Amino acid sequence: MSIINLWYYINGYILISIQGKGTERLINLAINRGIFLRDIRRYKKKALMKVDSEEFKRLRPLVRKTRCKVRIEEKVGLPFFIYRLTIRKGFIAGFVFFILALYTLSSFVWFVEIDGTEKIDPREVKEATRELGLHPGVFKDSLDLEDISKDLVLKVPDISWAGIEISGTRAKVQIIEKIKGTEYDPEFKSHIVAEKDGIILEVFVVEGQAVVSEGDTVSAGDTLISGLISFEEGEVEDNDEPLEDREKREMHVRARGTVEARVWYEGHGHSTLLIEKLVPTGNYETGSFLRIGEREIFLWGVLENPYEFSKKDLVKRTFDWRNILVPVEIVSLRFTELTAKKEKLTPEEALERAKQQALKEAKEQIPSGVSPDEEYYEILETKDDQVYKVRYVMETIEDIGIEQGY
Amino acid sequence: MNFKKKFQGVLAETFELPKEILLDLPRVTIIGNQHLYVQNHRGIVEYTDKIIRISVSGGELIVKGDKLIIRNVFSEEIFIEGVIDRLNYEI
Numbered sequence: 001m002s003i004i005n006l007w008y009y010i011n012g013y014i015l016i017s018i019q020g021k022g023t024e025r026l027i028n029l030a031i032n033r034g035i036f037l038r039d040i041r042r043y044k045k046k047a048l049m050k051v052d053s054e055e056f057k058r059l060r061p062l063v064r065k066t067r068c069k070v071r072i073e074e075k076v077g078l079p080f081f082i083y084r085l086t087i088r089k090g091f092i093a094g095f096v097f098f099i100l101a102l103y104t105l106s107s108f109v110w111f112v113e114i115d116g117t118e119k120i121d122p123r124e125v126k127e128a129t130r131e132l133g134l135h136p137g138v139f140k141d142s143l144d145l146e147d148i149s150k151d152l153v154l155k156v157p158d159i160s161w162a163g164i165e166i167s168g169t170r171a172k173v174q175i176i177e178k179i180k181g182t183e184y185d186p187e188f189k190s191h192i193v194a195e196k197d198g199i200i201l202e203v204f205v206v207e208g209q210a211v212v213s214e215g216d217t218v219s220a221g222d223t224l225i226s227g228l229i230s231f232e233e234g235e236v237e238d239n240d241e242p243l244e245d246r247e248k249r250e251m252h253v254r255a256r257g258t259v260e261a262r263v264w265y266e267g268h269g270h271s272t273l274l275i276e277k278l279v280p281t282g283n284y285e286t287g288s289f290l291r292i293g294e295r296e297i298f299l300w301g302v303l304e305n306p307y308e309f310s311k312k313d314l315v316k317r318t319f320d321w322r323n324i325l326v327p328v329e330i331v332s333l334r335f336t337e338l339t340a341k342k343e344k345l346t347p348e349e350a351l352e353r354a355k356q357q358a359l360k361e362a363k364e365q366i367p368s369g370v371s372p373d374e375e376y377y378e379i380l381e382t383k384d385d386q387v388y389k390v391r392y393v394m395e396t397i398e399d400i401g402i403e404q405g406y
Numbered sequence: 407m408n409f410k411k412k413f414q415g416v417l418a419e420t421f422e423l424p425k426e427i428l429l430d431l432p433r434v435t436i437i438g439n440q441h442l443y444v445q446n447h448r449g450i451v452e453y454t455d456k457i458i459r460i461s462v463s464g465g466e467l468i469v470k471g472d473k474l475i476i477r478n479v480f481s482e483e484i485f486i487e488g489v490i491d492r493l494n495y496e497i
Contacts, residue, residue, distance in 0.1 A: 021452065024449075024451060024452055024453050027449075027450050027453070027476075027479065028449035028450055031449065031479055031480065032449075032479050032481060035480070036478075036480075037476075037479055038477065038478055038479075039475060039476075039477060040453065040475065040476035040477075040479065041455065041457035041475045041476075042454050042474075043465075048451065148479045368411070
């Protein structure tokens with residue numbers, strides 16, 4: 001029914017009231033003429049009904065015939081609404097002005113955003129874009145974004161790529177900075193030196209002259225691939241000029257290549273049979289405070305460590321909601337008293353403890369992303385049979401070469 | 407005339423045709439005491455919110471009730487809404 005009502009609203013209808021003895025006759029006549037009457041209801045002596053605005057004109061002669069009184073009570077629907085709007089000229093003018101203002105204002109750039117800057121000051125880029133014509137208040141269609149992004153790369157030396165995207169009134173400048181060292185600089189000469197000690201497994205030279213070969217033991221700082229290429233006598237084919245300078249037989253380049261080497265990482269661990277362990281005594285104290293930004297407000301309990309040995313546990317409760325960070329948190333503290341307790345281990349347990357300690361130490365030295373190729377441990381002999389010592393070795397294969405300019 | 411009516415009645419029954427078409431009778435559909443459809447009517451004789459008299463072939467159909475509204479009215483069909491108490495035939 002509601003869809004039909006919507007249809008009636010779009011077409012527009014008139015609510016009329018009919019008064020007089022011939023009301024029923026009028027209705028019957030209207031039906032016979034094909035005039036569509038709806039929602040006929042009695043209100044005191046009047047009969048209210050709805051009729052289409054077009055059909056109302058055809059109802060007029062029937063009214064005269066039946067001598068009824070017909071009054072238009074209300075005009076409902078879209079056509080009448082629009083008609084009423086057209087009468088209010090100021091409103092229409094305001095509306096048109098609003099649409100025009102919205103349209104014109106949205107065809108300007110109002111915000112310039114710089115994205116992707118890390119080392120470069122965004123203000124510097126902003127200044128550069130301003131000089132190239134992209135600044136708040138500029139007409140969108142007058143910009144040639146490709147030209148501006150090209151010129152921006154040339155204007156700011158540390159940018160390797162720039163892209164400009166306009167969404168609405170916001171111009172987003174995406175910048176990719178140059179990574180130092182990757183750019184081609186013909187003046188830059190370098191060696192590749194060892195970063196750490198190891199045994200060379202493989203040398204792969206892209207440019208330069210290998211100084212070490214497979215099987216060599218190198219220590220940190222040794223040159224692996226030299227940027228200085230010197231030609232041996234006779235290697236130079238052009239022997240017509242015997243008075244050639246020594247300099248001519250040398251070439252300075254930027255050494256490039258990888259040097260794979262086997263690297264050792266060592267960890268030591270030791271354990272006695274009798275160890276001291278900290279165990280909780282069962283006593284504890286709790287406290288709590290409220291943190292608002294940098295400020296701390298005491299709530300209750302103790303906040304300072306009351307014991308000689310203790311373990312401190314912190315529980316923070318924040319009031320973040322979704323992605324909104326609320327700078328208020330309640331911090332609960334718990335101090336658990338600990339006491340040293342002597343514990344006797346079996347030799348196996350002591351050995352395992354020492355091994356774990358050594359393993360941990362060795363593992364900490366391995367750079368992330370490298371997994372050990374081989375690992376083994378040895379038990380070191382000690383004079384004291386109460387003490388166990390373990391050396392744990394991890395071997396990795398990694399590229400130990402780093403570039404060093406000269 | 408009487409013979410014609412009878413003949414039509416026999417015709418409708420033997421061929422299982424709807425009687426309201428052959429005999430020009432009103433078809434009244436009533437839903438609870440709220441809605442009333444009358445098809446094949448001859449016009450409205452009286453309309454107030456308590457009583458509606460509808461002319462049908464051979465007599466009148468009188469609807470009594472409260473807050474009676476004629477929702478739609480066409481030349482063949484009439485749709486009444488409201489609280490219907492009684493439905494009388496006066497032939």
